[in-house]
Amino acid sequence: MSTIAETADLLPDVSAAEAEFARRKSRETWRRRLLPAAGILGALALWGAAVWIFKVPPFVAPSPVAVFATLTAKFGLLMENLLPTAIEAICGFLLGNVTAIVIATTFVHKKVLEEAFFPLVVIINTIPVVAKAPILVLLLGNGMEPKIAIAALICFFPTLVNMVRGLESVNPQAMELMRVLSASKTEVFLKLRLYNSLPYLFSALKISASTSVIGAIVGEWIGSTTGIGALIIQATYAFDSALLYATVIVGSCFSMLFFLTITLAERLVVRWQAPTGH
Amino acid sequence: MSTIAETADLLPDVSAAEAEFARRKSRETWRRRLLPAAGILGALALWGAAVWIFKVPPFVAPSPVAVFATLTAKFGLLMENLLPTAIEAICGFLLGNVTAIVIATTFVHKKVLEEAFFPLVVIINTIPVVAKAPILVLLLGNGMEPKIAIAALICFFPTLVNMVRGLESVNPQAMELMRVLSASKTEVFLKLRLYNSLPYLFSALKISASTSVIGAIVGEWIGSTTGIGALIIQATYAFDSALLYATVIVGSCFSMLFFLTITLAERLVVRWQAPTGH
Amino acid sequence: QGKPVVNLQLGWILGGNQIGEVCAKQMGFYDQEGVDLKFQSGGPNIDGVAVVAAGRFEVGQVSSSPSLMLAASQDIPIQCFAVGAQQHPYTFFSLKKNPVREPKDLVGKKVGIQATGVILLRALLAKNKIPEKDVTIVTIGADMAPLLTGQVDVVTGWLTNTTALKVLGPDRVDLRLWDAGVHLYALPYYATTTTIKTKADVLQKFLRASGKGWAYAHANRDEAVKLLVKEFPNLVAADEREALDVMLQYAFSAKTGAEGWGTMDPAVWADQIGLYAELGQFSKRTPKLEEVMTMDILKATADGRPKIG
Amino acid sequence: MTAPSTATSALPVAGFPPAAVTAAGEPAVSCRNVTVRFVTDRRTVTALENVSFSVEKGGFLSLLGPSGCGKSTLLRVVADLVSPTHGQVNVLGMTPQDARLKRSLGFVFQDAALLPWRTALQNVELPLEVGGAKKLPSGAPTPRELMKLVGLEGWEGSFPHELSGGMRQRVSIARALLGGPRILLMDEPFGALDEITRDRLNEELRRIWQETGTTIMFVTHSVYEALFLGEQVLVLAANPGRVTELVDVDLPRDRTLKIRETAPFVSIAAELRELLGRGV
């Protein structure tokens, strides 16, 4: 078979396959952008319909229209209050997750520590905020710090559990390879365990993205004048259900953005996996 | 080589190896029992020392001795209040996790639904209890139901995230095998995805075991006169720090037991994994 | 049985503030009136107003009267029909070494207060013409430790909460909100306007029986505490006994001596509404007095309520 | 017992479908101008280019070719695991998808693809638990009999991680044989086996093929194996993967391992080597 004729025959074909690939990719990207919007719009419609059909009084649940009006009317106020909560949530997220990763690393390398302290961590994790609050306020004062601490504490546990699993569940083959290469524990950690744990870690981070915001909000209930949590108390106290819902929505949207950021980060970091399933 | 001589030579040896194996196993079992106790005792000692050295006043943190005295003096009361909370936590755990598993299954089989509704789930997950409380009480009354619902809601999200990942991350080879066998989606799910998701699921269940108890406690704050949560409010507002700590400890110990049960269940279910690491 | 059920939605968990109702229930006063009382607990995460307003439960009680004014201002169709405490026991606590005995002592002090209590402090300052900038407000949780650890100079709480006050020790200095000129009610009873119109008889029965319960508690204090602890075993009898004496000083006053337990004064309500309006607390609109409270049930039960004072 | 010696008893073969009654020469598998391209973000690989061939019903096609020439990909196209970028594929007169859904296929993957949570025996039994046919045809070899056939009697209860590489591969062979598929796709099934086990399984496979009329496509790197087993040998070349030649194996239908030393065998083997060398 003559190679020249073949090559001529082949070239448009390859580019056609590549074009098809690119087309499919961009279609997928758009789907990923539009579908969530559709889902959220659908939920809004459902909520509106429920309020309208069952004549739900506004003090039980306001209509989406009223909430939207409040959202636009008090947009400045809401954003002002989002800022401290966002800072607390993000700092708490970072602190909690980094601590969890560090402790998971320790646990994986010193099984004894894991066995001795995991139950203790479970116990600490179940202590409600009210019981920790006096100590936190005493130690950290009345600023953002105790809120960050609470957000961190709430993020900590899921990441710890997932991360320990992710770091431990390495392929035994790969572990043997590392052993033959006489890799140090640090190297095994950096070159093998860390990568292996990424799916678990990103699952945990997705959970954290959502819970750190809750943590910051709950943290604000131990005493704060600004922030989503403070605004929620205020709106609840004043029976301003439209404001309450608007505030909650702002907090939730922030946590969704946070979640999507993590999803995006994962897509950028984890590039090697074979696409699964049909 | 004569086989008879060899066999004679070999038999005691095999039993020796097996005896060694049995010995190692029982040593490990004991370690697993004693180390957590040691960890907890250590933490208690640390707490006691801190209270004593820094002369921490009881309204900030009571000494372990005072708490222990309360624990024994009010043991009956504490157990009475643990019961409803435990029921709520366990029911919420079951409800939340089963729902999460069902929804994760749906998401995995209908990607479109996942893309459309995952962000919505994130939003719902961040709504604080205060905003949901009136609706829950109106729909479910003031009994255990709304508390179970809150515990379920709090369990739901971590399990969903982990479970979607676990069900999706199947080995492509195994997926091809199932395809060749023309396995139905249900069969792929039951024979492949489910097993594959077990490590992720058990991580999620461990997280849930702890958070469902928190959920039940927080749930009791929307109106309950009994339960760990009610006792916590009462102790908090009466500034009875010894009772507060005793109550929190009872709740935490329960959640630790819950956690250990899950760990045990995992050890019974997941028997096939090659031991990893050295 | 066919007896109408009265669900009493509390704003907080059941406790010594409901000792009269507990006694009435245990002594069968509600039975005698032909109603069946059920306590529905509230808590930190719910005040119950929406639940009562939506018609799920018949009667509600909140901790403090401002809740009802604020609810009315948001068009929530509920009205107060009686109050459990004639004066609000809300108090500013300080220590002798740095005391706040009267409003002007607040100048230059750090006041630790819950987010929802800030308005009460502002009302106090307004009443006493103290500029807000002269006082440092620190929002804290439900916790008195900051006073003891020196993080703040003043904390707040209810004088009836005797257990909690023990923590502050003998050096406590009290400044009551009421004495500082801010006149609020505590533990007001409310129901929807519809209930008040259509089921007035049930509310009357409820109120008469509750009054009897409070009278019983007033007369048989040790017995009353026993009944309370029986209904709600989490409570400590000794603490409740101590708290009861204080609580009864608030439940009964000269006015109740004349008009019977549970009475209230429209003028005090009007005063409260005016004060809150002045402070800009009604974001939607200022409620009218008759939207906030009604004397109808009280009038109808004037003879049936114990006149102790 | 581990490997070769004991399990020599011939297997019952009733479970396999009867030898093709249709006109001989009707194709069981045919590909026309099949091209497969893998596009990734970084590069485009042409795994198969313009590949055409057909295997008649009851045929035995060996595939030979350098590493990376698309042998595995070709089997996957036939099994409907990869869709060709171009070209037509026909399996038993159906689309590959229909053939797959009718459970006409057995596939031995290049790596054993055992489920780690199932014991060896449970892995062999998997086809009975999924897909359409949940019962073995009466008289067909049972999972235990197949375990014996591949020399793994006694290892039924072991988990994959407790087996050696060759043992795992044999489990996967037993699994593919279960239920007597009409088309058997085998991707280097005997690669990790010692010569004796391999020879024995070669003979067993040939016997099963003869007695049942199963159509087999068999990837191997051994010219001897390709020739001993196949009625035809498809020689592929790499980069892009393409057909060099389809060689008919003119050897008697009844073969023993001895045939490998006969002159015709040696001469076809030399021809194949020649083709393999040229194809690059």
Next chain:
Amino acid sequence: MTAPSTATSALPVAGFPPAAVTAAGEPAVSCRNVTVRFVTDRRTVTALENVSFSVEKGGFLSLLGPSGCGKSTLLRVVADLVSPTHGQVNVLGMTPQDARLKRSLGFVFQDAALLPWRTALQNVELPLEVGGAKKLPSGAPTPRELMKLVGLEGWEGSFPHELSGGMRQRVSIARALLGGPRILLMDEPFGALDEITRDRLNEELRRIWQETGTTIMFVTHSVYEALFLGEQVLVLAANPGRVTELVDVDLPRDRTLKIRETAPFVSIAAELRELLGRGV
């Protein structure tokens, strides 16, 4: 380019340690009465029973034996991946652990054991990033040169899941060769390769061995390969895994593939077959 043809240039070998200067015959690896038992909850498997042998420095030992006879286990014992239940193992005059920690070992695993998040080239480079020696000896073959040696030039950027089975195996061979280990343990490294690539790599391996004095233990199922490569062949039998015989290969040191057709080769091959058949 995929497979055999192009990458024929001989590699620089300077990076490999100089041929053993110590007295010839001093053992690089020796095992005395090594027994390995795997105990699980269900059963106890004796993978190796009373195995003794030694390989001198710069030696080349081929391991032959039926599937499941403990070949992989034996390599793992030498590499300190499995501790023997009984017996002594000595590697380069040290314990296996010390030898491993001194990075004296290269290991080609039976399944490639590539890290899925690394490209082919990054997988080959892994030994430079971990363990003690983080720099290649000057003049030693670089990762890219080794990729070329195994015929994978052009595939450096591909991830393991984008490679064929044989290509993955070659990546793992290149990785084991990097840095010139003093002892090379190879577990069926060429099992998934076509004959031509395999022959070429056989010759390359033999050349590398000769020029560098590396000690090699090589598991294979091919008697030809065992014989062409090895200076000695250890024949194992299964159940329990034990030594049947250690056969010295009396062939000239300089071998080409042609040697496989010579009389002495054929006769030793027949002897090995005999031993393999008997060992069961």
